[in-house]
Amino acid sequence: MNRTWRLIAGVVIIAIIGLAGWYAFKAQPPVEARATVVGLPAGTNSSAAGFARAYHPRPFVFPQDHGPHLDFQTEWWYYTGNLTDTAGRAFGYQLTFFRRGLLPPQDTPERQSDLAGNQVYFAHFAITDVAADSHMAVERFSRGAGDLAGASGDPFQVHLENWSAASTGATGDAVRLIAWNGVYSITLDLQSLKPVVKHGDDGLSAKSDGSGNASYYYSLTRMQTSGGIHTDSGLFEVTGLSWMDHEWSTSALGQNALGWDWFALQLSDKRELMIYRFRNVDGSIDPVSGGTLVAADGSTTHLSNDQVTVDVLDRWRNPDDGAEYPVSWRIHIPSQAITLQLDARIPNQVNKLSIVYWEGAVKVTGQAGGVAVTGAGYTELTGYSGSINGKF
16 A cells, blocks of 8 residues: 555654553552553654665465564554445545564564553544535554454454454454444455455565665455444444555655645446555655456456656635545556546545544545446545645
């Protein structure tokens, strides 16, 4: 999904501050407790020294690779989807788990406390209720210790307190998602309808032209979904499609990067399309941008930056900070005879979290090979309320 490096670097500082405050409270007499989170000096990003980098393609082994890769500094599991109830009421959802390594495994000292850890986890949970014209987003933080948060590959699971994604089968391509915050909650069962999709060069996805500035990146692009969504309007039994991204790296954006746009689309002709664009401060698009077209049979075609045109058709101004976000786009891929129009389900799908970014449900109309297509998907927009680079 080619995103989130600076977001994680910044949010992890907030997480460390929060965890330190929690420990200071818990450690007061008469409770005897010792806990440490090490590796990140106050007010700075942790060093990438000692962490592995992604230089070359590697074989993926499942279900193990659904789990964490602790020798890399940064990792995330992204679930997004478009769902409807029996009456056609439309919802979008996002549940994302992030992991940030504070020290590489070989540099982590042995400590006695079961709350000692060298990983920080945080998660974002959002629901868009189209009929209510509402968008709710919340976040949580915890250390990867004491069963507060963590992940495993066999069986696959990632959790932060009572938010979780956990395998319901042997291979990790069927999962149950659980999250709630007050009256807002999801309990969803997902089953992949296609094999794993590897992006970039056989799963090696470049972030900039610097050596090792790449990630390992794969997706489950079409996951049949059913379950329940609860909002302040009530409980809704829903069905639809979800998309999962899993990515791990020790990498950085290009020096001139301002932010990124990411599109994950599921079309009515049983194809999927992922497009990512790194936007530079001068308005140009970084040449490492590109995407992946997934055929109905699961085969893939890599798309380079010069094969894809994305035009903004409409914008929406956020009244909170004045930032303007695109909310309608035209995507044109001449080599594939694809022209699509994307429109936000509702304009205001801003996640007002530690980092402010737009992540929301979109609907799709257009032509593919001369045939009309429709569809749905998710779009992520960063750097519109201020540069992502250099914030932290």
